[in-house]
Amino acid sequence: MTRTTWQKFCRQWMLQFFALAGIVFLLIFCYMPMVGVILAFNNYKPKTGFLGFFTSPWVGFRWFKELFSDPSFGRIFANTLKLSLLKLLFSFPMPILFSLVLNEMRILKAKKLMQTISYLPHFVSWVVVQGILVSLLSSQSGVLNQILLDLGFIQEKLPFLSLAKYFLPVAVVSDIWKEMGWWSIIFLAAIAGIDMAQYEAAIVDGASRMQRIWHIILPSIKPTIVVVLILSLGGLLGGGLGGSNFEQAYLLGNDINNSASEILQTYTLKVGLSAGRFSYATAVGLMQSVISVFLVIASNAAARKISGEGLF
Numbered sequence: 001m002t003r004t005t006w007q008k009f010c011r012q013w014m015l016q017f018f019a020l021a022g023i024v025f026l027l028i029f030c031y032m033p034m035v036g037v038i039l040a041f042n043n044y045k046p047k048t049g050f051l052g053f054f055t056s057p058w059v060g061f062r063w064f065k066e067l068f069s070d071p072s073f074g075r076i077f078a079n080t081l082k083l084s085l086l087k088l089l090f091s092f093p094m095p096i097l098f099s100l101v102l103n104e105m106r107i108l109k110a111k112k113l114m115q116t117i118s119y120l121p122h123f124v125s126w127v128v129v130q131g132i133l134v135s136l137l138s139s140q141s142g143v144l145n146q147i148l149l150d151l152g153f154i155q156e157k158l159p160f161l162s163l164a165k166y167f168l169p170v171a172v173v174s175d176i177w178k179e180m181g182w183w184s185i186i187f188l189a190a191i192a193g194i195d196m197a198q199y200e201a202a203i204v205d206g207a208s209r210m211q212r213i214w215h216i217i218l219p220s221i222k223p224t225i226v227v228v229l230i231l232s233l234g235g236l237l238g239g240g241l242g243g244s245n246f247e248q249a250y251l252l253g254n255d256i257n258n259s260a261s262e263i264l265q266t267y268t269l270k271v272g273l274s275a276g277r278f279s280y281a282t283a284v285g286l287m288q289s290v291i292s293v294f295l296v297i298a299s300n301a302a303a304r305k306i307s308g309e310g311l312f
Contacts, residue, residue: 039282040064046278056279063283072267080263083245084236091241092232093306095178096225099187100213100302115188118181126247129174133252137170138160161252165259171248179242190224191217228305234296237264237288264288 005291009016035053040063042056073238098118106113119127136144137160145157194217202212232240239245246265253261264284272281 018138018276021230036282037286040286044279044282046276059279064287066280067283068288070302072262075259075265076262076264079260080237080245080265082241082260083146083168083171084238085294086168086231087175087242088236088240090172091179092229094176095183095241096221097189098180099184099286101219102184102188102211103191103217104213106299115181118184120181121178122182124178126178126244126251129252131172133170134161162254164257167252167257171252175239175242175248178244183241186224186228187221190221194220230296230299230303231300234292236295237292238273241289244289248266 038053039056042058042062043062044052044056046052048056059071061080068172077290102111102114105114112127134142136142139157139162141160142157142160145154148154149157158166160170198216199212202216228241237245237249245268249261249263249266250269253266260273265288266285268281271277271284
């Protein structure tokens with residue numbers, strides 16, 4: 001390190017400290033735990049302790065073969081895909097549409113109020129959200145059921161939180177409500193970076209609001225949309241933008257709607273912690289991670305071929 005570089009480093013010591021803290025966080029919580037991947041290929045027993053990670057009997061792909069031969073695996077994987085794809089289909093466009101609506105608001109106070117209200121649900125725990133959903137949708141004392149009864153739309157209260165057919169709609173709608181405002185920040189920032197001269201030229205040419213949105217805003221924020229889409233596809237099995245599949249399935253799932261609410265993450269918890277099959281649970285988690293990596297690479301390649309934009 002040259003003297004000039006060292007002096008520059010010293011002048012930026014606070015920024016370097018924050019960068020170092022981020023690196024340490026990644027090393028401790030993202031890279032060090034990857035040592036545990038070895039459990040997917042051996043027969044680990046908790047009584048062997050940490051050394052058991054490396055001294056347990058090697059079984060190769062035994063747990064993966066057992067996973068794919070499990071009669072319930074097809075249903076669980078299908079549930080995971082259904083929930084993830086529906087959330088991608090409905091949750092991904094909503095922040096974009098919401099950011100376009102906010103951008104068109106001309107009353108500044110109303111715009112700021114709307115932004116604040118839409119951001120707040122992101123900071124609410126899924127445990128609290130589950131409590132809110134119970135208050136709204138419960139078949140015993142739910143507000144929504146009472147309103148529908150009073151308006152005559154239904155003749156008896158509906159078990160929104162019990163039956164399997166209601167699980168996916170409730171999960172998707174609650175995810176949109178919780179995360180839409182937060183993710184719209186990224187698209188609002190991208191919109192704010194558009195050169196105002198383009199708007200002025202479009203207005204002079206007589207372009208309407210919709211024409212300005214379609215021909216200026218959307219093409220300008222296309223790189224941002226592509227990057228967020230690739231990241232969403234990479235985390236598809238985990239819940240996409242919200243990353244909340246596990247919390248929703250764990251908190252909203254029960255014995256009655258289990259046929260629709262049991263997904264890979266809850267299955268991993270059940271066989272790992274409840275049944276004590278740590279190696280088998282690690283194999284399930286590793287399979288999900290491998291699929292996610294493949295989705296990132298495939299979606300990036302597709303985005304580059306179609307739009308010329310991508311992460312790498």
